[in-house]
Amino acid sequence: MDAAQEHSQHVRQPVVPVEDALPPLVIESEREVFHEHGGADFSVMESTAIVRETGEHLQFHVASVKNGRPGAVCIVEQPDEHGNSVFLIARHWRVATQQWAWEFPRGMAKEAETPIRTAIRELAEETGMHVSSSQVTILQHIHADTGVLRDDIAVARITVPRSYIEHVANSDWELASLRWVPATTVQRMIANGEITDGITLAAWSVYCAQAPLSSH
Template sequence: MKNADELRPRVPLQEIRRRKVFEEAGGADFTVTAVDVKVRDTGANMTLHVASVKQGRPGVICVTVVERGGEDFYLIARHWRVAVEDWLWEFPRGMGEQGENPQTTAIRELHEETGLWAQPDTVRQLHRLHADAGVLQDDVRVMEIRLDHVSSIPVLDSVKQGGDWELEDLQWLRSADITNMIREGQLIDGLTIAAFSIREIDKRKQ
């Protein structure tokens, strides 16, 4: 009987070398790496490009939930995204820093974007995903953050006073509201749609 390695499909490319063609100094440490490869079946040579931030350390997307009256409310906001020159509805998210684990990153990012603090025992990893494995060296952890310990749904009017220029219009929305936004094309961010779907699937397992 064949073992797992024998059953795994053969890697179609032979990697020749990797070389950095762009590296940002500071900031998000954005890097573009050229990967020279040979196609095993044809012998053809080609160069592929891979982009990464923070040396490919795990990032997080924060599925922040408050349960009231037997119903879940999700925290969502509009973010200004230069790449598409538009405001997009998204869950809070961010990149990991040196020495952080995904739980620590999620707590930090939630606070930086919303002013809310979460306790470590209210944060758990639901899943991991790649946003676009065709070009990105990324590792996004889907983190559920439950804030059920607060006495009421937190008011976030004061958050905008913190000067987060990329964030606008924080709201707590029901699952049905977010589903309708996706259906009507108002919510089009891929990571947020994936994270919401993962959390809804996980909820059905409980």
């Protein structure tokens, strides 16, 4: 059994065994109360639920983009001149916070697009880097906010050779200041509060947890 198979077998086994009880809520109905046509296809669903123990009726609102299709966040890794890994991060202007943020490249899926194809397309659109599916490994799927978002984000590890450093460019108006940095710099930036984007933080956590089990 190779390292990839051992890892796959490992992640299928629960680390903390648990037997979940019945869900505390029974969903009675859902209806769409808002939908943005075009753009991110942002929508809001209203759910009516009953508390199983008390019978109380509650309402919740859940948001999604692109009908909840899986998107991808790209952890692009390549060796530096000494053979150590460096990672691609970029400054991204976000309307929600009206601030610049250091993030890994990411994006939403198009219809009928697999997470690997989404990662490949988004990386090309945002940085000008073109990779093949053999260079992409989906490490895990994450949910940005299980309380209010109905989303699915694939954490894609993309390995590229040293020569790819020449192909990086700000080809997307949303990104600026692309940088290749070592893992120690990413860690220091997190510790200093310089990386605050939740998806980037979660993706890095997944990468760090799985890196010892991979060929890295």
